[in-house]
Amino acid sequence: MTLYFHIDVNSAYLSWEAVSRLQHGDALDLRLIPSAVGGDPKSRHGIILAKSIPAKKYGITTGETLHEALEKCPHLLVVPPRYGLYMQASEAMHRIFLEVSPYVQRFSIDESFMMIPGSGVDYLRLGEDLKTRIREELGFTVNIGISSNKLLAKMASDFSKPDALHTLFPEEIPQKMWPLPVEDLFMVGRATRPKLKALGIHTIGDLAATPRSYLVHRLKSHGEMIWEFAHGLESSKIRMDQSAWSKGVGNGTTLPRDIDKPRDAFLYLLGLSESVALRLRLGQKLARVIMIRLKSSEFKSYTHQRTLLSPTDETPVIYETLKSLFMEAWRGESLRYLGVRLTGLSEPTPYQYTLFDSPEKESQRALDRQIDALRLRYGKNVIQRGVFLHKRVKPLIGGVGEEDYLMMSSLL
DNA sequence: TCTGGGGTCCTAGGACCC
């Protein structure tokens, strides 16, 4: 029988912070005290990203505001996130996985699936050895779930934490999975949960006992999917060699303060264009659809998009399109967030010039590439557009920092 | 000191073509 493992780092960001600090001579282990990784409230990024187990005992939850967390636990130690460090830790763990099996799917920065082919494998031993190896070589703990498909392996890895190994084979479903609250099921989120409650469905077992046709009637294809999940039915394969994104790439940011002038919005859009276009070019893709996302100070979010005649990876084309999209979409209210997303991706070779492309097209692409090379070699701050001088807006906004460079560094 | 950022997939309506 083919086996699937799901490996999940316990309190990932916080564990990695703790390990890094210990390695750099810090005597304090963040995992042993009430602590959290969180953003900066001054720039309106103040939410809890990860918490220690002692912090959890105070009722602190991921996603809540730092303000709320500090009310629950005034002596909570909060440290800022360092995404570059987390990418390194994730990479190191991934390299260990590949020594165990070539069939590894990275599901997120701290979760992976692994397929173990063949029969007669001592999977408990294999799992325990993997846990031990990660703990001894990398200094942090993981949960491992084992089953005959990815869904059940993922459900198993969530059972009890930390540093635990669980199985959830089909015959164990009634005993181990059906008693759990329905919101513990993968793909039952905060919108589906109340709908199910209204139907009298409170546990995963209740969901499994509900007629499939009834759920399809009420919840369409989503209902069908979660009914199958409740029965442990899932058969997707390991998806290998996936980049972090394959359908689209985006960057967005909550603004340090509300803005209500297009001129201010344009500066952020330029910074977002630079980072998203750089990522697109590093991934060697072109995009045909450009989308802007706006969020008002009242948290009302909306999007506007345009499909281009020919796909592009050029920063100026993306930026000019975004300005135009902004002017069409903006409802005149003050804005809290601006985001950019590029989809409709294609391969850039050979570049398809249209009849109307100007000769400057070639030189613009060459310029973009030279700037990319400089940023990769000397860091993202080595070169920036003049409009950002003496401004507080960053010339590259969003996740194009150490993390993406690290992802790409194996190519360079 | 209110509420992050980066993804995927699905649905529904309208345009457009045959």
Added chain:
DNA sequence: TCTGGGGTCCTAGGACCC
């Protein structure tokens, strides 16, 4: 003047995940 159906593409919004 009115009446069709199917297929594809585009757009906007919403649900879910980490």
